[in-house]
Amino acid sequence: MNKKQIRANILLFLTALIWGFAFSAQRFGAQYLKPFWFNGIRFALGSLSLVPLIVYRKRHGTSVQNTAKNLLVAGILCGICMFAGASLQQIGIETTTAGKAGFVTGLYVVLVPVIGLFMGRKTGAMTWIAVIIALLGLYLLTVTEKFKIGKGDLIVLVGSLFWAFHILIIDHFSQKTDPLELSSVQFAVCSFFSLIIAFYTEEISAGAVKGALIPILYGGFCSVGIAYTLQVVAQKDAEPSQASLILCLETVFSVLGGMLLLNEEMTLRNICGCFLMFGAIVIAQLPQRKNK
Numbered sequence: 001m002n003k004k005q006i007r008a009n010i011l012l013f014l015t016a017l018i019w020g021f022a023f024s025a026q027r028f029g030a031q032y033l034k035p036f037w038f039n040g041i042r043f044a045l046g047s048l049s050l051v052p053l054i055v056y057r058k059r060h061g062t063s064v065q066n067t068a069k070n071l072l073v074a075g076i077l078c079g080i081c082m083f084a085g086a087s088l089q090q091i092g093i094e095t096t097t098a099g100k101a102g103f104v105t106g107l108y109v110v111l112v113p114v115i116g117l118f119m120g121r122k123t124g125a126m127t128w129i130a131v132i133i134a135l136l137g138l139y140l141l142t143v144t145e146k147f148k149i150g151k152g153d154l155i156v157l158v159g160s161l162f163w164a165f166h167i168l169i170i171d172h173f174s175q176k177t178d179p180l181e182l183s184s185v186q187f188a189v190c191s192f193f194s195l196i197i198a199f200y201t202e203e204i205s206a207g208a209v210k211g212a213l214i215p216i217l218y219g220g221f222c223s224v225g226i227a228y229t230l231q232v233v234a235q236k237d238a239e240p241s242q243a244s245l246i247l248c249l250e251t252v253f254s255v256l257g258g259m260l261l262l263n264e265e266m267t268l269r270n271i272c273g274c275f276l277m278f279g280a281i282v283i284a285q286l287p288q289r290k291n292k
Contacts, residue, residue, distance in 0.1 A: 004237040011234035012246040015227045020253020022223040023098035023105075024261045026090060029215030032208045035090035036198035038216065040191050041209075043086070045220025047187035053229055054180050067176075074173035074182055079189025081166035086190060088159030096152030097264045102254020103141060103277045104156045108163035109248075110134045110284045115164055130284040137276030140269050183228060248281050 029038050093101045113127045142153035173182065198204070209216070234243070255274060258264035266274070 005239065008234040008236070008238035008243075009246060011230045012238060012243055013249065015230045015234065016247050016249040017253050018222050018227040018230075019247075019250040020102060020255075021257040021261070022219055023093065023102045023254040024257035025215035025218040025223070027093050027098040027101070027258070027262055029212040029219070030090065030094045032211035033204070033216075034198065034202035035087060035094070036194045037202050037204050037208075038212060038219075039083075039086050039090055040194035040198050042216050042219035043082075043187045043191035043194065043224070045216070046224030047184045047191060049221050049225025050180055050184040050187070050228065053232075054178075054184060057178075057180065070173065070176045071178075071181055071185060074169070074177050075185030076189055077169050078166055078173075078182065078186040080193070081162050081169060082186055083190040083193045085159045085162035085166060087194065088155050088162065092152040092155030092159060094152060096150055096156060097266075098258035098262060099255035099264055099266060099274070100141060100150075100153055100270070101156050102251045102258075103274055104138065104153060105160050105163060106248070106251040106277065106281050107134055107138065107157070108160045108167065109281045111160060111164035112167050113284065115161075115168065119168070126283055126286060130280040133276050133283065134280035137273045137278075137280060139273070141273030141277060180228075180232065187224065245282060245285060248278065248285065251278055251281065 026038070029042075033041075089101065089105060096104075110127075110130050113121070114131060138157075142157070143149050170182070231247075238246075251274075255266065259266070
């Protein structure tokens with residue numbers, strides 16, 4: 001491993017750290033702002049925060065050339081999936097912990113190859129092993145001893161399906177659009193739909209915005225602007241399989257953030273579920289041997 005790869009892995013580690021602690025910011029922000037206002041504002045900030053980097057890349061000729069049509073179509077489709085996933089995540093996180101939300105959301109990594117089967121994509125045996133482990137971990141993490149699943153956990157789980165679709169759509173358009181421009185557009189689309197619904201269904205006050213200001217700024221500038229920039233810079237020199245595994249630490253940091261910042265507690269049963277789900281996420285991203 002050379003110096004560039006070491007630096008890239010450190011940047012990816014910081015990215016996972018920022019994304020993981022973002023769940024605590026969302027949980028805290030939910031105490032002041034309703035889900036759609038919170039997402040609408042933070043994704044608007046996230047979209048704007050990427051503009052300077054997009055302009056810089058264009059001036060230095062490092063951006064990917066794409067047509068307006070491809071960018072618009074990809075941005076709208078990704079933005080709609082992001083809107084659905086982020087909305088359900090923010091609604092669900094009101095009644096669950098940041099740690100649980102992080103791990104349940106991370107289930108999309110396992111769901112992507114499963115959904116791919118219905119799209120004609122083949123998957124290996126390791127993926128099915130990961131699915132079985134993930135289901136067991138999800139059971140221990142979310143289902144109580146009385147065989148009930150929490151409302152918030154269930155909502156976040158449905159949201160993870162949309163994150164899986166989001167990944168598949170990005171994969172389809174990844175070679176046709178610039179990643180930063182696509183991200184900025186999809187964040188803007190997500191913000192637009194969130195603000196429209198918020199305007200008609202939710203109340204807002206200056207006091208609520210002030211109370212949630214730090215979580216909003218963290219979610220908009222740090223979780224989106226800074227973390228995404230770090231990821232783009234790091235993945236130029238990082239080895240793909242190492243990058244995906246390091247980013248899995250996001251789920252671990254979501255638990256640590258909840259414990260350190262929100263005083264959340266995890267039972268032994270929940271901790272075992274976390275370990276199993278983390279293992280499933282890692283297994284799902286390991287390179288698999290393909291038949292000739």
